[in-house]
Structures are given as structure tokens and as C-alpha cells.
Amino acid sequence: MAADKKFAGYLCTGCGIGERLDARQLSQIATREGKMAACKEHPMLCSAEGVQLIRDDIAAGNATHIMIAACSRRAKVEAFSFPEVAMSRANLREGVIWLRPEGDEHQETTQEMADDYVRMACAEVRFMTQPTGSGEQTLNRSLLVVGNGVTAMTSALEAAKAGYGVHLVCDEGELGGVYKDLYKRVPFRAAPVGVSNARTAPLPQPEEPGVAEMIAAIQANPRIQVHLNAKVTKTSGAPGRFSADISVESGSTVTENFGAIVQATDYKPYDANLLPEFAYGKSPDVVTNFELERLAKAANGGPLKRPSDGKEVKAVAFIQCAGQRSDKEGHLPYCSGFCCTESIKQAMYFKAQNPGCDATVLFDDLRTPGAAGEDFYRAGQQAQVTFSKGKASAVDINGGKLTVKFKDLILDEDTAMECDLVVLATGQVPNSGPDPYAQLAVDEAPTEEEKAAARKALEVAPPSILNLDYRQGTDLPHLKHGFVDSHFICFPYETRRTGIYAAGPVRRPMDMKQAIDDAAGATLKAIQAAENAARGAAAHPRVGDLSYPTFRKEGCTQCKRCTVECPFGAINEDEQRYPQFNESRCRRCGTCMGACPVRVISFENYSIDSVGQQIKAVDMPDEFSEKPRILALACENDAYPALDMAAQSGGQISPFARVIPVRCLGSVSLSWITDALNSGYDGIVLMGCRRDDDYQCHFVRGSKMAAERLSKVGDTLQQLNLEQERIQVYEVAITDVQRAPQLINDMAATVEKIGMSPFKF
């Protein structure tokens, strides 16, 4: 198709474009300068009729590359959808007439602005090819699920139910994981319809854990193959073509291929030995919530006995947040989210068996959210569990008894209670592998103590779980506290290793019910990744994008910038240290392209040229014209929509600005900057997303990488002896509707102050 390119331009004169701008001139520019074979005008191009006009040209083979000059690329997307051809769009409505005031005094510059956008769109499309996928794609309807517990088992069962095959890798001798010893589980439901709101209403009680049933279902399922006492010793490939070595203790290893991977390795119980103040380890009658389940299981409905002397427990105290919600050395800073309901349940074990037994829960905030949660709190109260808002400070051993010292926060006094058994509600420690960026964290730590902390994390790094054969490390990157969670509130399954999804408590602390829901979600994403890989389509956020990065080998200097900077660790290196892009691992952000100092990396529809030529296409008035040119490179996810919305709400922008949307600031090549400066632009504004710990960059590190690269652009300016102010890099949010245009206008003001660039040729 690229063989004989047919360029066609289309100009919409609706929405005031025709009234505000000289349409004939725009068409002429498209054909004469923009090299469009023709430029057809239509009073309402997005109408059925207008769209048909374009369709006919495509059908007739007269258009393989089309330039649409109309509204923003964010508008009328459904109407202007021609997947079979390459398309660029000149933003004349939001980008020009809505951002510029009417009136003769503005007419000339506004028209020039529109002229340039048409030139730029023509240039862009000339250097685009409609992508068709890499041809590397394969469909593999099989998932690798790693983990022992309820989360992993749920994932396996849900995948099988959807028609997928599963290899379930469990590193223990039996399935069940952390919930193996569960006696009962916290009820999944609230009271049903019809139950009154009276204090006497019957409420859900602790229920059968259902773990055994799950294991049976797994064993009975022909689609699921379980590997016990097994580890994943090597994972290579990409979505659609993952290959994993599964090795069992006995030493044998099998290699299997997968479409995608779910890591559901749950959590490790917190090590209570770190809580000497509560006499754990000193008295056998101080146990963790995990150990209590075993006692309950052993008692099996009979009296719960003290480990020390086997006497029936007559008084038990639960210490909530044991080693949690605390910044003490060795404690967990977070709340594990499941301990409140677990303790209520366990207190009810004692009450169910002997109502005379005193069961007291010492809590700070009792956290039982939702409908089921609050009903279960009530159920515990109905069972006459005592809830005291108090902070336990110590557990003393005196003879056969234990004394819990605590501050009663309600009665505001230091006090103590005697009991036979103390249960420590300890938390969840994510069972994740080593953070691939642990070393990076050390290097990037701003302060000394943060450096020290990072170094410590590096030292105590856990063993690998996935053993990824990736350039950027063996496991999923951590977000915080060792959890391999997504950073995005709206996208909990946004993963930094394409095709590999974390599920359950390894992602964030959660109870069993949420882990089961989470397993289903992660499994869907894994299935989706496999299906998309089969089509060669990108995963979130550039869903369905068929383009992929390629490079000119002869030009490559094997500098490895691309393999280092890829935010998703998608790029490996072959034996000669050339990049291997692993298309289906790629998220199409273009950070590699931006990173490449020799400009050899490009996408079919997004390349050094597709942007570079737009920059060059702009008509550059001479130094004395008093018409500076300001280049704005704006992130298409946030800054560009902000400018569109500014246009919608009557914002104004300097007529000298030329805005180009980029996939991510990380894709910005320094060559664009130098070219722009050399061709006489007077100022350059770069607008990317927030890049700190609360980063908003949808490609994780893209914006950060760009900022680092651009920090060196000062040298370039010096070489050209241009003022540093001529280039500004900003973090811009989608809500910066007033600010975004202002930043551009500020640059215009700066240029007015420091004068035009001498580089106008």
C-alpha cells in the first residue's frame, strides 16, 4: 500500500470555520504546499454526506492518506474513523477559531495560524503509514497463574470457565495458601431483603471457609494443570508468546507457553516475633490471628484450649493493629484491611462455644466497611463480644495469666485486663518478588535517609517469583510498601509489565472476598492481553493501536538508552546488544523514540519525521516581522484536552503558537527541539503530566524521562547562544483549562521581552 500513496485533503467549513477563515486559501495550501492531490471542501464534513464523500474516495482508491482539516482530533472521532487509511487532522475549530477573538485586527494572524495547521497536518500524513500489526502475533489461550491460595485458585477457575487453559504453579505441597488453616470465614454477605433493622434481627454468622471445595474444583477441572512444590525459574517472551520454565523440588523442569500471566501470590503473615512488647514468643498463650485459626480448627466447635496448659479459654483479648498503622521500626505503616472482621469472627468462635467466655476486642478504629462489614460488626455485638477503644501497650505474664496493659481511649485512662489468651491481629506482608527499580530508587533518592532506606530495601530484597528474563529486572515493579499495585485509581489493573497482572493481597491489602473479586478482574485483563496480542493490538492506554516500534539497525549505536528508559521494561537486548522490542510488551508511548540519540527508532504512524516535518512545515516569518513562532508540544492525554476545553470555554491563545500533540512527553526527541531552534522558533513550551510520586503520566516514567533529557537542553541553547527562557517544561493537568493557554501566552510575552530568535532562514 505504501507503494503508491494517494494523498487527499478534506476541509470542513462548518462550525464557523468557513465564516472565520479563507477556505480557498486553506485548500490551496493543502494542495500546493501540502501536496494533497486535491482538497475537497464540505459545509459539514462530519455529516453522513460528508463522511460518504471521503469513503467514496477511499473505495475508489483515490485516497490512501487523508488530511482532515476540521475540529479537534478529539471531536467526531466516530464519524472520522477510516481504519484502512492513514489520517491526520488539522484542528481549525478548537485549535484556531475558538481560541482566537473575531475582528479584522486579528484576521491576518488567525488565518496564518490555520494555514500552518493545514501545512502541518499535510506534512504529518505524508510521513505516516497506517499500521497493520507486526505479524509476530500468536493466539495462545493458556494462562500461567502463580500462587497457592484462594486468589490464585479463583483466577484459575475463572479462566477455565472462560474457556482458557491454566497452569497453576504452587510453591507448597498442597493448595490453600494462607487460608489453608481457616476454620470459618467472615460472611460474604449482608442480611438479606426482609430482615428488619431491629437490634434483634438475625444477621449473617461466620461461614464455612470453602477452601476445600475450591481445591476439589481445581483438581476436577480438566483445563487446569496444578504444579505443586513448584517454582517459575524462568519467564521470557511477551503476551501471546510467554514461555515459562516450571521447576519442581524434585528437580525436573517443564517449559510451557502462555498468552498471559497472573501473579496471585497473596501475602506472608507478619512476623509477630517483631512484637516482643506483646510477649509473643515469651508465652505460648500469645498467638497471632493466623495461629488462632489453627486452634479453632483443632477445637472444631469444642472448647478452645490454651496452648500452654490445654485449659479452656475463659477470657480472651484481641489486640488490633498489632505491628500495623505504625511508623515504628519493623512495623507496617499501613492497615491490612482484614483484621477487624477477622477478630470479630474469631471472638465469635469463643462466644458460640461458650457464651460465658469474655472476648474483648481492643481497637482504635474499627474498620468494617460496606453492608456486609457493618452487619458483621452488629453480629459480633449481638454475640456479646466486648469492643473497647483502646491502645494496647504491653502484655505481661503473671503465672498462668496474661495481663494486657492498654490505654482506654474513651475513659481516657491507663488500665489493664487479665485474660488466658491474647490474639494479635497482625497484618499482611505482600508476597512479591524483588523490585526491579530498587537500585534505581537508591540512585534517585533525593535525601540521605531516603537513600539509606532504599539501600536497606535493596539488601532485604526477597527471592524472585517470576524470574523474568527482562532487561529491567526479574519481577513486577513495586508501587509502595512492597505491593505490586497499579498507581491509577481508575485503572487498578494498569500493569508495568504488559500481559502480567497482579491479583489479590500482593496488589494491595485485602480480605478474602475482595481477593476473589480481584482474581476475576485480573484474569479478565490477562485474557484480554492474550486476545489483543493475537491481534497485534496494544494494551491500555493506547488500546488497539497496531503500530509498534522498529529501528534502523545500521544506524543503531547499541547505546541502550531505549532499553533502559522503556517504562514497561518491554525492550530486551540481543547478544550484540541491539534492542529487541517485543511488540506485544510495548505500550506505544514512544519513550524509546524520544530516548534514541541517533533517531533510528520510529512507529509507522508516529515518528521523528511525522512530528519533525510538522515543525518544519510551519511558515517562518523573518526576524523583523514581529511575528514570532512558539512551538508547543502537548501530551495528548492531559495538556491537549485542556487546550481544547479552554477553546470551548472562551479561552484565548497567542496567534503565534503552533501546538502539536504528542503521545507522551517521553516520546519527544531532542532533535525536534534543536531542529525547531535552528529553523527559527522563538520559544518552545513542553507540556507533560505530573511526574512525582503521585505521577499522572499514563506511561509511568515518560514525563520524568523527558524532564531529565530536557534538563540538558540548556547546553544546546548555549551553543546557539540563545536565552535559557526560550524553552520551558511544565507539568500540566487536564484541569489546567486556564493555565495551559496561559503558559503558552507567557512564552509569547517572554519572547516579546527578550526579542526574536536570530535563526530565521
Added chain:
Amino acid sequence: MTEVVATNETILVVGGGISGMTAALEAAETGKQVVLVEKRPYLGGRVSQLYKYFPKLCFPTCGLEINQRRAKMNPNLRVLTMAEVTGLKGEKGNYTATVKISPRYVNGNCTACGECEKAVSSEFDDEYNYGLGKRKGAYLPYRMAHPAQYVLDPRLIGTPEADQAKAACKYNAIDLDMREESVDFPCGAVIWATGWQPYDAAKIQPYGYDRFPNVITSVEFERLADPQGPTGGKLVRPSDGKEAKKVAFIQCAGSRDRNHLLHCSRICCMASLKQCTYVADAWGKDADVSVYYIDLRAIDRFEDFYAKVRGIEQVKFIKSKPASIVADKEGNPVVHGVDTEGYNRYADSFDLVVLAIGMEPSVDQASFPVDIVLNREGFIEADEANGGVFAAGCASDALDVNRAVQHATGAALRAIQVVHGAAGVEG
């Protein structure tokens, strides 16, 4: 007449809020045919009315932009707005849905150029701003609304203004003859994502929401804080426009209360912590914030955010469910109660009181068009008896956005399992 192309392998998603959008998009991006039915004229639901998300304090419109792009680009997804499911017959793998579509009086020709809005004059309460502001009778519900297509308020129909609007449109986008219509189409599985609504604050009589203008709800406060909101983001109080520097947040307003909602609405604690930062950011040292709570439920990693807000010296936390609110002569709400940590009585006067209002399911138990297993709070429980109908997000429980999306993604899988069955992919 609206045509809907569908088969028994189609997935019907009811509700176009964050949960419904997510379920629909995840299914469509897995290659399934999806019909998304939304009652409002636009997608995004309540999330589109939030200023910021906790705990990142990022902007919901950011994720919405991406989801809207996903929706625009995906050929597997069909969106019906101003539409409601009124009937659902059949069984798992083989349903027939009946959908009522209310007239928008604006067709797909609309370019959102805004001429009709300029042509009309009368104004109505702005639903998008919970009635805190006004909008025209021809309107784009909000700036980022998708579909980017205007709406004509039915109250305009039959008035000269309707004709003025029609006359102002160059693109034949305004069709005053549109009528309510009802369409039937098949589907194999249904994802019920009808979300939540704020509990009626007027029912919490001791707090006088119905009597004191300076007692407002947390959802209203979001609109006040939003620069796109009715006050341009200025934190001023309704009665007299006075700057709201001394602000009280009252937790469990309607939640955890046998007189109102029995359940814990989960989000309110975090929402108030987030809104504390709005006040602190707006007034700095002059901010004076009190949070009255029973249990501060900053669950799991949200604890980090709680710690962060506790670090703001202008914010104090009082463990107490306030007994009542009265207004003084200046219209300042005075909050009465007892601080249960040490039992100190208080009668604190504020510029503004924000009720951290509870979440209730937006579909009441009586009006489900299909038999479905509910709990006593009206949330849908996962149950075999629901056949091919699966809840997503807040239709299933009081959830924050992150959990709602998580839940909706799982719901997409369960729906896909059903249509795979219908398609014989399974086995």
C-alpha cells in the same frame, strides 16, 4: 427509530458511570459486542461530578478522557444515552431486553458548536452541579460530556424557545418531533452497574439540612471546590457567599445508623479527608477544619493518606457523632455534641458544615425489572439465582472508585463466560 444490532452473544451493560463504562470497555476490548445503556445524557456518572480523587488528589476527568477515547474508538461498543432498561425476559445466555429511550431532541448531526444554547434564554437547575447552579434549556451537560452532543430540556418543548433553538442550528441537529421510544434486543448476559445516589440529607433531621443553608453535603462540596463548578472553585457558603474557612465535616451522615442506612458507605471518611485538603489548600493558615467521626475508616493503604492529613495542623479530629446542629443569628451552623475521648462537651460554630453523606443504591428494590438477589440495603449479592445478570460497582456494595472499577472488571469476565457459553467457545 433507533436500531440496535445485537445477538445472544451481546453483553448488555446497564449504567454508564465509571463501573458500567469499565465493564463495557473491558468486555469490548476483549472482543465482545457490548450495548451500554445510560440514563443520563452522557457517560461518566457521579465520577464526572468529582473534583479530585483520594488518595492521589488527581483529577477524575483525566481517567475519564482515556475512557472516553476508548469508547469513541471501539467498534464493539454501542452506547445508548437517556435510556433505561424497563424489561428483561429470558434466561442466562438468552435474554431479551426492553429499553426506553427518552427524546434528546438533538440528533447525531450535533457538532456541539453551541449556537442553540446562545439562542435560548430560560434557565433551569443544573443537575450536574446538584442544583447549586443554573444551566440553559439547550445545554451540554458539562464541558467534557460524551457524547459531545447537546440536549434540549423537555420543558422547552412547545415553547417559542424550542423553535429559536432549532432555527439557530445550521446542521439540522435539532429534532423537535423526537418521541420517547422503546426498543427490544437480545443479549446473553447483563452487567448491572446502576451505581449509587447520595442519601436524602433532609431525613437526618438533627442536622437540619432542610433548615440551614450552610449545612451541605459532601457531593455538593465537591462542586464548590471544582473550578468548573458554580462558584468557580471558591469555597464560599450558600447563605451569603461568605468565605468558608472554618469548616466541619460530619462522618456517618446517614450511614451506620438504624434510623437511616444500616451499612457503612466506606467512601465518606476518605472523601472528607480529601476535602480537608481542599480547605487547607484554599486558606492555608486561616483554614480551621474539624472532622467529627465514629471510626476513621482509612482502610488498607489509604492509611498513608490519613497520616498525611493528620499532619495538617489546621485539621483536627474529634471522635464524636454530633448530636445536633442549630443555626445562630448570623446563620453560622453550631455543632453540638460530646467528644467521647475524655467527654468534653462542645458547641462549635462554623462557617460551613459538610455532611459526609451516605451512599444508597440508585435503583430501589421495587423497580428492578428482573428477579435478583438483594441484601436488605438494596445492594445486589452475587448469586447463581441471578443467572446471567452480574452486578458491577456500587450496585453491589458501597465502594470507592478503585474498588468499583476492580469489581466491574471482574463482572466483565463473568459476563464473557456466559456469552462464551452461548457461543460455544467454552468446551
Added chain:
Amino acid sequence: MAKRQYSFYPGCSSQKGASSSNYLVSVQTMCEELDIQLNEIPDWNCCAASIGYAGGGELPRLTLSARNIALSEQHHAGQDIVATCAACWLSTREAAERLHEDQSLLAECNTALAEAGLKLKNATPIKHMAEVLVEDIGYETIAAKVKKPLSGIKIAGYVGCQTNRPFGIAGESYENPRYLDKLVEALGGDALTGYEKKVQCCGGALAFSEPAKSQEMVKGIIEAAYDHGADLIVTPCPVCQMNVEVYQDEINATYGTQFKMPVVYYSNLMAVAFGRSAKEAALNAQIIPAKALDDLAAK
């Protein structure tokens, strides 16, 4: 139209020569106008109000009310019990509900009643007169009977506690009940709907044992009425009426105030509005005369 019949529980304080005997007089006048026939429960006893608990304890206290209900069921089968005193109504209705939800208590209670050959079925609705007016008669009917509208008379509706909580009048809120305001409006009066002390406690029986504490609260109740420019306060409860009216001298002495705020019953208002004489309206029993009503009655 046939008269409505109720089994009537007047209560100790409304007996002749007792503190709210005027209440009974005006209620009888009111009922004549509204075609209501009150059949007094024969040989009723005291309900122990909300203060009897310490002497009696739970079961004896409940049994007091049980006896009244049993007598009513025996002599006025099928008639709803109606009380004019808030405390009487509350104790009786509360006892009925308690005995309904706790069958063992009911059994004990009947064992006790058997001593006097009584038995409690406990199936009789127990109403306050305000409920009868609002729910059985209705504002419209009442308005229709008005001969002398209370035009221009500013009236603060002081609902108090026990007709309002925990049971209250159907459709009313605990914090802002409007039934007195609606009654006043039905009678053509000027209801001070913004009166914020309408549900403030007056101290109840503690007016006797803790006078200072009680009077401090009563002061607030009267002050607020003055703030709203009230000519008088209207109440549905004998304890409220007594506590708010009769201690004004003492309050003035303690606080240096000059209170002289008339406090009347809704039945006083109605009797006057229905065109009956000051005597029939029992206005002569006001310690602080309700001049506005006296004048109207005299017209």
C-alpha cells in the same frame, strides 16, 4: 354523623382540683364541638409517669399501665384508648409495646393482674389526643369548625418531649414537628414556625427535684418565644404547661427577667376558636392570663 367514641384515660393531674384540671375542661368543650365522645376508663389508676421507676421498678410500673389497658379492654372493648396527658400516653403505650415484645414479662404481668381478676389481651391502640385531632379528625375538619379565627395572635408551638419522642405523631420529625403550628394555622392563628425551642426539654418531673436545672431550661424556652414575638405559648402536655407557666415568677427572681408569657393548651385555643366562652375554654385557670384569648372569647 355518629360521634367518635374513645376509651378515655384522663390521668391524675387532670382530675378536679388538680394541676391540669383546666386541660380536661377545655378538652371536653373541644370534644363537644368535634363530635368526640370520651368514655372514661372506669377506676383507672396512675401510670407512674416517667418518675415512678425508682420506687416501683420495671414490672410493677408496667403492671400499672397493664391494669388500665385491661380495664379498658373489659369495659370499652373495641375502643382506642386516648390520653390527654403526654406522660400517661407514653407510659401506657410504652408498657403495651414492652409487654408485646417480651412475652415472659407479659406472663408475669397477667399473673399479677389475676390477683384482681383482670387479664390483659394487650391489643388496644393507645393514642394521644393530638393524634386523634391530626390523624382521625384532620386539620380541614378542625378549620371548618372555626367561628372565631385567632387572627393576628402570634403563637409559639411548644411541643416538648413526650408527645414527640419516642413515638411522636405520624409524619412528624422528632427535631422539627409541625403539628402544633398546623393546628394554630387551622385555627386562623399566626404560627411562629421558626420557634427553635419547640422540642427543648423542660425538665419534666425533675422540675420538682432539680428546680434550678429545670428552670434554666424553661428560661430558654420562654426567651425564644419572646424573641419570636409570641403572644403566648401553646403545648399538648400538662407537665410542659405547668413547668413553663407556673415558675415564671421564680425564674424572674433568679435571673432578673420579666417573663409574663401565657402558656395554654391546644384545647384552650380550640375552645375559643370554636366560639365557646372563656369559662368553657377554662381560660380562668390561667395563672398568667392569656389576654389575647380572653379578648377574643369576650367578642
Added chain:
Amino acid sequence: MSDLNTAMIERYRTNFLKEVEANVEEGEWVKMCMQCGVCSGSCPLGKFWAHPPQEIFMMIRAGKREEVLSSDSMWMCTSCYNCIVRCPRELPITHIMHGLATYAKRLGLVPQNQPTARFAQMFWDNLMKKGRVNELKLGLALYFMNGFGEGVKTALKKQKLGMNMMKTGRMNPMEILGGHAVKDLSGFQKVIQKAQELEDARIAQHGARQGA
């Protein structure tokens, strides 16, 4: 200290909560308190309570038996029912307060000269005599509650009030001689007597109330 008190201490040892659940009117609902404090904030005489209702519940849980039972807090209850209607967990707080007061009285732990306790007793005795309350005698008894001298003072102070009441026919001096009464007085007294016995028996022997 009464025998019953000693017996109860013996029976429940450390667990005051159980004692309350078993012996105090509606005491079994103390367990439902979720410590929000709305009751304490809603009480009109709250500022006079040494321990507002929720604190009393917490003290019960903490086993502060003496402090609770000999406290005069629950005697401050005016029975306004604000706490009951606002309680999110449906605790019958007013009744529990009455119950605690009654129980404290049974055990002989009421603070000396607690005015409401004494007035409540007078009221009860008064109504027991005739089956109906005799306001005049009750009033006089009240005045003379703290001895004759005090009584005369109070009586004089209240003279105007009394005169007012008499003038308006709302107090009748003749009540001093007899006054209103139920006809079947003996039947009435037998019934209440019986109820008293049943309750005393119940508490004295097994303690546990049904439903507790």
C-alpha cells in the same frame, strides 16, 4: 451495703457487664453501643452528668461497678427520649438509665439525699396509697423532704405559687383529707404487690432476665 449487693458481687465477680445484662431493665442492649456518643450530646441535662450515658456504658464494660451504681448521673434523666430516637444502634437508653437507677436503689447504692431518687420514691409511695397521685400531699412531702425547718422555708417560698394554683382551681386544699382514689383499692394494691414480689423473686434467685 445490702445483702443483695453482696450477693450480686459474689455472683458476677469481675463481670459487671453480665450483671447489668442480667439484672437491669433492658440492660442486655448495652452490648450494642458502638461508642458514637450521640446520646451524651443529646441529653438536655448532660452537662450535669458526672458520666453521660455512653460513658456509663463504657464504664459498665470496664467493670466500674461502684462508680456506676453509686453515681447520680442516671438520676439526672428527664425522660426526654432524645438519646433513644437518635441512637444509631437502637439502644433503649432512657430505660437503661431508669433500670440502672432502680437497680442501684435495690442494692442500696443510691447517693445520700439524691433529690430525684427521693422524689421518685415519694411519688411511688404516694400513688400506691390511693392508686392515684395526690398532688397536694406530694408537693408538701417534697417541701418537707429535707426536714421541717427546710420545709417551712420552701413552703413559704412556694406560697405564692400555691396560692396561684389554688386561686385558679388547680390545687385543692381539701385533697389533704383523702382525695381521689381508685375504688378497688385493695385489688389494685394486691396486683402491684404481686408484681413486686415476682420481680424481687426473679432478681433474687436466678438473676438472668428472660431474653438477656
